Amino acid sequence: MSKKLIGAVAGLAAASLLVAACSSSSEESTDAAASPEAVAEETAAAEEAPAEEAAATASGKACVILPDAASSARWETADRPFLEQAFQAAGVEYDIQNANGDKAKFQTIADGMLAGGCGVLAIVNLDSETGSAVIAKATAAGVPVIDYDRLTLGGGAQYYVSFDNVAVGTAIGEGLVKCLGDAGVTEGPVALLNGSPTDNNATLFKQGYQAALEGAGFTVAADQAVPDWDNTKAGTIFEQMYTDANGDFVAVAAANDGLGGAAISVLDRNGQAGAIPVSGQDATDEGLQRVLMGTQCVTVYKAVAKEAAAAAALAVALLNGDTAAADALATGTTTDSEAGTEVPSVLLEPQPIYADTVIDVINDGFTTADKICTTDELKAKCAEFGIQ
Numbered sequence: 207m208s209k210k211l212i213g214a215v216a217g218l219a220a221a222s223l224l225v226a227a228c229s230s231s232s233e234e235s236t237d238a239a240a241s242p243e244a245v246a247e248e249t250a251a252a253e254e255a256p257a258e259e260a261a262a263t264a265s266g267k268a269c270v271i272l273p274d275a276a277s278s279a280r281w282e283t284a285d286r287p288f289l290e291q292a293f294q295a296a297g298v299e300y301d302i303q304n305a306n307g308d309k310a311k312f313q314t315i316a317d318g319m320l321a322g323g324c325g326v327l328a329i330v331n332l333d334s335e336t337g338s339a340v341i342a343k344a345t346a347a348g349v350p351v352i353d354y355d356r357l358t359l360g361g362g363a364q365y366y367v368s369f370d371n372v373a374v375g376t377a378i379g380e381g382l383v384k385c386l387g388d389a390g391v392t393e394g395p396v397a398l399l400n401g402s403p404t405d406n407n408a409t410l411f412k413q414g415y416q417a418a419l420e421g422a423g424f425t426v427a428a429d430q431a432v433p434d435w436d437n438t439k440a441g442t443i444f445e446q447m448y449t450d451a452n453g454d455f456v457a458v459a460a461a462n463d464g465l466g467g468a469a470i471s472v473l474d475r476n477g478q479a480g481a482i483p484v485s486g487q488d489a490t491d492e493g494l495q496r497v498l499m500g501t502q503c504v505t506v507y508k509a510v511a512k513e514a515a516a517a518a519a520l521a522v523a524l525l526n527g528d529t530a531a532a533d534a535l536a537t538g539t540t541t542d543s544e545a546g547t548e549v550p551s552v553l554l555e556p557q558p559i560y561a562d563t564v565i566d567v568i569n570d571g572f573t574t575a576d577k578i579c580t581t582d583e584l585k586a587k588c589a590e591f592g593i594q
Contacts, residue, residue, distance in 0.1 A: 266325020
C-alpha cells in the first residue's frame with residue numbers, strides 16, 4: 207500500500223473526525239489535534255488515491271470482534287455498518303464478527319481470525335482478562351491489535367480508539383445538573399446505576415458523572431454496578447435501590463440508555479417517570495424517544511462513524527506495516543492503570559443530547575426521523591422540536 211493511500215484513509219479520518227480531544231483526567235489525555243493545514247493536505251491526498259491500491263498491497267485482512275448485541279444496540283446497528291463502510295472505502299478485505307456476550311466464543315472467533323489471515327485485529331473486549339488472552343495470541347502471531355472503544359487493562363494493545371470516556375461521564379453528570387437546575391433543584395440524594403465492573407469505560411464514566419454531581423452539591427445516596435451491562439439485571443438492581451431508599455432520589459445517573467430505560471421502567475411503575483431526571487448514553491433510538499417524551503433527561507451522542515473511521519485508518523496503516531502513519535493518527539495517550547503504560551490513542555469528544563438537540567443526531571445520519579417519530583405522541587414531539 208502506498209503512502210498516498212495511507213494519506214487517503216488518514217485524511218478521511220482527520221477530516222471527518224475533528225480529532226480535537228482534550229486532556230480530561232489522569233486516565234485519558236490527548237496532545238494537540240491535527241492542524242487545519244495538515245487536514246487539508248491529507249484530504250487532498252484522499253481525493254487522489256484509488257481505493258483499489260489497498261486491496262492490492264494490504265498484508266492480510268482487517269479483523270474486528272464486537273462484544274454483543276444486548277448491552278447496547280450500537281454494536282450491530284452503528285459500529286458494524288460504519289466499520290464496513292470505512293473498510294470498503296479503503297478497499298481492504300475485512301472480517302467483522304460478534305461474540306454475542308460469550309467469552310468462549312470471543313476466544314474462538316479470535317483463533318479463527320488469526321488462523322485465517324488476519325493482518326490487524328480490533329477488539330471490543332468483554333472483560334480485560336478475555337481481551338488480554340486474545341491480545342497475547344495476536345502478539346505471538348505478529349498481528350497488531352487495536353482496542354476499539356474499550357481499553358483492555360493489562361492487555362498491551364498497540365493502539366486505542368474511543369471517546370474521552372471521562373468526558374462522556376461528565377456530560378451525563380452535567381446533563382442531570384442542568385435538568386435539576388431547570389426544575390429548581392440544587393441539592394439532594396442521587397442514585398448511581400453504573401456499567402459493568404469489568405469494563406474500564408464504566409469506571410471512567412462514573413468518575414466523570416460522580417464528580418460533576420458532587421461538585422454541584424448533590425450527594426450519592428445509592429451506588430450500584432450492573433454486571434455485563436445487563437438491562438434485565440439493571441431493573442432488578444435499581445428496584446432494590448429504589449425500595450431501600452423509599453424512592454428518595456432527586457436524580458438517577460444511569461451509565462447508558464439501556465440502564466436508563468430499566469430505571470425509568472421502575473420509576474414508571476411507581477408513578478415517577480419524568481419526575482425524577484434519569485440519564486443515559488449512546489443516543490439509541492429508544493433513548494432519544496424518552497428524551498423527547500421527557501422521561502429521560504439526557505443521553506450522550508458518540509459519533510460512531512468517526513470512531514469507526516479512526517479505527518479503519520489505523521488498521522489500514524498497520525496492515526501496511528506503517529507504524530509512523532498510525533502514530534500520526536494516534537495523537538493522544540490513555541493510561542493503562544494495570545500495566546502502568548501509556549497507550550497511543552485517538553480520543554473523540556462526546557455531545558450531550560437534550561430534547562432540543564435530538565435533531566443533531568438525526569442530521570448527523572446516526573438515525574432517522576422515521577425511527578424516532580413512531581407514535582402520535584412522538585410525532586407531536588418531533589414536530590415541536592423541528593424533526594421531520
